[in-house]
Amino acid sequence: MAQIQVRDLTFSYEGSADEVLRDVNFHIDTDWKLGLIGRNGKGKTTLLNLFMGRYEHRGSIESGTRFDYFPYRVEEADRGKNAADLIEVWKPGVENWQVLVQMNELKTDPECLYRPFETLSYGERTRVMLAVLFAADNEFLLIDEPTNHLDTAARGIVKEYLASKKGFVLVSHDRDLLDAVCDHVLVLNRATIEVQAGNFSSWWENKERADAFHRAENEKHLKEIGKLKSAVDRSSRWAEKNENTKIGFDPIKEPERNISTRSYIGAKTKKMQARVKSYETRIGREIEEKEGLLKDIERVDDLKIRPLTYHKDVLVRANDLTLRYADAERELFRSLRFQIRQGDRIVLAGDNGCGKSSVIRAILDRAGTAGGQDTDLLISGDLEVASGMIISYVNQDTSHLTGSLRELCRKRDLDESLLLAVLRRLDLPREQFVKNMEDFSEGQRKKVLIAASLITPAHLYIWDEPLNYIDVFSRMQIEKLILQYEPTMLLVEHDVRFQEQVATELVRVTG
Numbered sequence: 068m069a070q071i072q073v074r075d076l077t078f079s080y081e082g083s084a085d086e087v088l089r090d091v092n093f094h095i096d097t098d099w100k101l102g103l104i105g106r107n108g109k110g111k112t113t114l115l116n117l118f119m120g121r122y123e124h125r126g127s128i129e130s131g132t133r134f135d136y137f138p139y140r141v142e143e144a145d146r147g148k149n150a151a152d153l154i155e156v157w158k159p160g161v162e163n164w165q166v167l168v169q170m171n172e173l174k175t176d177p178e179c180l181y182r183p184f185e186t187l188s189y190g191e192r193t194r195v196m197l198a199v200l201f202a203a204d205n206e207f208l209l210i211d212e213p214t215n216h217l218d219t220a221a222r223g224i225v226k227e228y229l230a231s232k233k234g235f236v237l238v239s240h241d242r243d244l245l246d247a248v249c250d251h252v253l254v255l256n257r258a259t260i261e262v263q264a265g266n267f268s269s270w271w272e273n274k275e276r277a278d279a280f281h282r283a284e285n286e287k288h289l290k291e292i293g294k295l296k297s298a299v300d301r302s303s304r305w306a307e308k309n310e311n312t313k314i315g316f317d318p319i320k321e322p323e324r325n326i327s328t329r330s331y332i333g334a335k336t337k338k339m340q341a342r343v344k345s346y347e348t349r350i351g352r353e354i355e356e357k358e359g360l361l362k363d364i365e366r367v368d369d370l371k372i373r374p375l376t377y378h379k380d381v382l383v384r385a386n387d388l389t390l391r392y393a394d395a396e397r398e399l400f401r402s403l404r405f406q407i408r409q410g411d412r413i414v415l416a417g418d419n420g421c422g423k424s425s426v427i428r429a430i431l432d433r434a435g436t437a438g439g440q441d442t443d444l445l446i447s448g449d450l451e452v453a454s455g456m457i458i459s460y461v462n463q464d465t466s467h468l469t470g471s472l473r474e475l476c477r478k479r480d481l482d483e484s485l486l487l488a489v490l491r492r493l494d495l496p497r498e499q500f501v502k503n504m505e506d507f508s509e510g511q512r513k514k515v516l517i518a519a520s521l522i523t524p525a526h527l528y529i530w531d532e533p534l535n536y537i538d539v540f541s542r543m544q545i546e547k548l549i550l551q552y553e554p555t556m557l558l559v560e561h562d563v564r565f566q567e568q569v570a571t572e573l574v575r576v577t578g
Contacts, residue, residue, distance in 0.1 A: 069097045071118075071207065075126035078110075078117060085498060087113050090126070093262050095253065097132050097207045100229070101236040102245045102267060105255030106494050107510035107538045111238045114255075115209040136209045137200045138193075146185040150195045153184060161202045169198035173228050188419055190221035197225065201232060208235035214244060215535045218419045219561050240539045242267050243563040267539070373524040374554040376409070379453055382527050382555060383407040383430055387448035390425050394443065398578075399425055402448070405574045407527065412549065412556045412569050417576035423559045424463070426576065427531055430557070434458055459525035463532040463559075465512035468504040472515070475504070481519060489518040493541050510536035517545065528556045534565060 076091040087110040095101055103111050117124055118134050139157040154161055167177055173194040179187055180195065187195065193213055200208055210229075214222045222244065229237065229248045236253065239245055245252075245267035252270045254261050263270050384406040391398040399422030407413050415423040428444060433452040468475070472490075476483040487500060493514045504512060513536050520528060534542055546568045549556070560566065566573065 069131045071095050071097060071132070072129040073126070074129070076117070076128065077125040078113060078122060088117075088124075091260055093253065093260050095236075095251070095262060097130075098233050099251045100233050100249050102249035102252045103236050103238045103255070104245070104252055104267065104270070104539065106257075106540060107514070107536070108494075108496060108508060109255040111255060112211055115211055115236070115238065118207075118209055130207070132205065132207045134209055135200055135203075135206050137196055137211060137213060139196050139199070141184060147183050149181050150184050150187070151180040154199055157196070157199050158203060161199065165202040166195075166198045169201050170194065172231070173198055174224050189216040190218065190419055193217060193221070193225065197228065206234070210235055211238045212240070212536070213237075214239065214241050214561070216419070216532070217561060218421075219416060219563065220418055222561055222563075240534070240537060240542060241562055241564075242539060242542075245539075372521050372528075372548055372552045372554055374528070374552060375457060375524050375526045377453060377456060377526040380408050381406055381451075382409065382453045382456055383557070384451040385426075385449065388426075388429075388450050389447045390422055390429060391445045391447075392425075392443050393445055400576055400578050403574075403576060405572075407555065407557060409526075409555050410553055410571075412554075412558065412571045414558045414560060414566050414570040414573050415576055416566075416573050418578075421576045421578050423576050424531055427460075427529055427557065427559065430529070431458065431460060436460060453526070456527060457525045459520045459523040459528045461516045461520045461528075461530040461533050463535065465509065465516060468507075468512050468515060471503055472500055475515070475519070479519060479523075481522060485522045486518055489521055490514060493518060493544065494538075508536070510538060513537050514541065521548070526555065528554050529558075530556065531559045532561070533558070534560055534562050 072094045074092055076088055077086060078088045079086045103114070105111050113122070115136060116122055118128060118130075119136050135158065139153075141153070145153060145156070151163055154163065154166060163180065166180065170177060170180070175191065175194040175198065179191050184192065197210075197213065200210070213225055213229075217225065222241070226244050226247050229235070229244075237245070237248060247266075249266045250264065252263050252265065252267060254263070254270065263273070265273075386404055387401075388403040389398050389401045403426070405413065415426060417423055425444060429446050429450060430452055432444070432446075433450055434456060436458045472486065473483060475481070476486055490500075491497070495511055495514055499507060499511060504515060507515070513533065517530075517533055517537075520530070534545075537545075542562065542565060546565060549569045556569075558570075
């Protein structure tokens with residue numbers, strides 16, 4: 068076991084005035100199974116790249132171990148190569164048999180090593196890369212969001228595999244994975260860094276207790292400051308009024324006054340002013356103690372959604388639905404049955420490639436909504452979609468987001484101020500508002516799509532893998548929103564905790 072010491076680490080990207088990390092200090096052990104948690108844009112992936120030595124930085128990272136990083140980079144020219152040929156590029160010195168041992172643990176067909184990498188599914192690519200990553204010894208492994216785009220079955224395999232390993236840091240927003248795999252967490256809070264034993268749920272439970280204590284302390288300090296300010300105001304007014312009586316008096320109205328009274332009044336005023344100074348010192352002390360109490364509190368703020376009510380109960384009905392692509396030899400699936408009533412939140416479940424997204428495209432096509440015009444998709448059986456229904460659609464692909472947020476609002480006829488307000492609730496920094504969306508992170512672009520959908524009044528909300536790259540705190544906000552407003556939804560989402568929270572029904576799609 069070795070330790071990794073991080074001291075006064077500060078980093079900002081070239082040309083940016085914003086510091087991603089500032090004066091960061093912590094130490095971790097290399098045999099831990101460490102979960103790295105934080106909001107989108109807090110610097111999780113940046114920290115992993117700093118461990119890899121990819122960026123210049125201030126401060127120090129001291130370690131007696133080697134690092135390796137998932138996912139490996141695959142250049143465009145290498146996508147046609149077999150994975151077996153890429154092993155030497157990814158991890159020089161590792162032999163195929165070492166990788167095959169890990170692939171067996173990952174329940175992956177050895178034949179995947181000898182197929183062109185571009186022909187592998189997302190799940191196969193992930194498991195092949197993880198097998199290479201863990202094939203060598205004496206390394207501390209940096210794993211960045213391994214379950215994005217994976218179906219529930221593949222996520223289960225990855226979860227079971229990582230739970231059997233140690234000596235890694237895992238960046239993930241999947242609470243189920245973090246709880247099953249990690250024995251420590253490294254949390255990039257809003258203003259501080261903390262390391263704690265346990266998994267995500269134990270950390271979150273501790274954090275909620277700490278946040279409740281800090282809120283109570285904050286209220287106590289606010290009340291004390293209010294009382295002291297009132298006392299300062301009263302004493303200051305009394306001292307000023309008393310001071311003004313030192314000079315000049317009417318001997319008829321104040322026969323007891325004489326010139327010697329002046330020194331007495333001055334002494335009383337000085338004493339009162341000293342009391343005012345004492346109050347002000349206490350106020351400063353209370354404010355100082357109050358500062359910082361709320362700096363790390365994660366506010367899972369309420370969002371708002373504006374669902375519409377349709378005049379019929381059933382919005383979508385599928386009966387013996389079968390889908391096939393024109394150039395495919397066989398159907399994606401056969402005889403699928405389900406219906407979507409108002410208030411339902413249907414989650415489509417199934418393996419990657421089984422046709423979940425194709426079901427969405429078929430519904431959008433029948434509704435005449437953008438995103439559904441797929442002329443190669445052949446539909447048989449009954450698929451009834453309510454006429455005139457308004458659908459708000461979130462695509463899993465974000466590559467079409469270009470230009471500024473203002474341009475997006477003009478194009479989609481969205482209320483710009485409302486969009487920005489929702490994005491702030493989802494913790495998108497204000498400085499991003501003036502940038503083009505091409506410069507956003509993948510998680511930030513996802514937030515734009517979700518925010519645009521949330522502010523669109525609709526009868527049916529269709530979201531296709533909306534939570535990829537979305538941080539865990541925003542996921543909890545979205546769950547809370549859905550449970551509060553109960554919009555009618557059709558979702559494809561593999562986050563098990565999210566499914567458990569929001570789904571009224573799981574519809575399994577099998578090939």
